[in-house]
Amino acid sequence: MNSVSPGQTRLGWIGTGVMGYSMCGHLIDAGYDMTVYNRSPDKAKPLAERGAKIKTSPKEVAQESDIVFTIVGFPKDVREVILGEQGVLAGSRSGMTLVDMTTSQPSLAREIAETCEAASIDAIDAPVSGGDSGAKNGTLSIMVGGKADAVARVEPLLQLMGKTIVHQGGPGCGQHTKMVNQTLIATGMISICEALLYAHRVGLDIPTVLKSVASGAAGSWALSNLAPRMLDGDFDPGFFVEHFLKDMKIALDEAARMNLALPGMALGYQLYQAAAAQGHRRNGTQSLILALAKLNAIDWPTGR
Structure with missing residues (x-):
């Protein structure tokens, strides 16, 4: 398991809405190199002013990242930004880690994990609770599903965004x-x-x-x-x-x-x-x- 550290681990972030903007910001503030995509580019511009690189597709984000985080609106959005033609997996490579922090369907989380496993990619479902204030203050509760070694790798990053991080079990258990x-x-x-x-x-x-x-x-x-x-x-x-x-x-x-x-x-x-x-x-x-x-x-x- 490779450790994560600023200057060494390249991060990607997809979805900079009410929650995602602040969560991504904590990782930038910790010194991580960040590449960002948002469907509405204007919402990502403030992150560019803080050092993030803005891309035009999730695929491009994945091509420049070791770990990619996603937090979007609906399951259909999760499917599009991860499994779509211009999605994360289209730009992925063996050894990457995907962390979906959207609240989504447990069945979709398992499907993504199975698809990623076939490509030698770790997939984690990590929905959050705590609202906009929790995102801004870095005090979210993060409920994590996935393989234990993959979860352990990203936990230092999750700790920058949340106060309570608990591994609940295998793929889909975070969503449940x-x-x-x-x-x-x-x-x-x-x-x-x-x-x-x-x-x-x-x-x-x-x-x-x-x-x-x-x-x-x-x-x-x-x-x-x-x-x-x-x-x-x-x-x-x-x-x-x-x-x-x-x-x-x-x-x-x-x-x-x-x-x-x-x-x-x-x-x-x-x-x-x-x-x-x-x-x-x-x-x-x-x-x-x-x-x-x-x-x-x-x-x-x-x-x-």
Whole structure:
């Protein structure tokens, strides 16, 4: 297993959106040579100003990299940037490592791993949790699937982006763990929104209420980080509603395949569909409160 180090290991990064931009930036700040591709080139320009080389395809990124990271929107995007004609594998060579940090289908992660293995390439699935703030602060939770030696090689890089890095098992296990994470979040977000609406309807001072409940048994990351955004009318995306819908659909499909009933997740999916239908598809997941407020004829603030 080759170790990684700045000046020796060439990195590639594909996808510089809300999460990817900050995550890639941590690796650049650590001194790594970085080659970048983004479907919208303008979003990658700030990274060029920090020393990254910008390419016009994932294939070109792979040709100049020893380890390539991808974090894109949907499974179809993962398939295109990795397995497509201009994808990573088209520009790859034996001994490379691919790390997909998109939340995607476990079956696709296994397919990619099998395809890569045939080409003597290591493939790792490493979806993350922690939102835009976790990406900016380098405190993400990273759930990792893949061969142990390949995971050990990239772990120093993952540590630059996250605080909790756990190897969950073979290919696809990182994605399955992320589905557990999203199942927990789906019903948790419903409860947060309902609690805030209850406090509003009864006339409590909600920031004062949060001081009491956030530090007790009801506390959670989402309550501490997203409830204040809801109160401020801040619905900028730390994580898009449309991406959360994608994640929930993956979890529900996996559950159906296993003959497993997840009624809470199903409810969350329907309520987020309502939020999307009301125009919040590109807002953050905290915009769920707007859908539930509308259900209760409550005029919730929508601007800071």
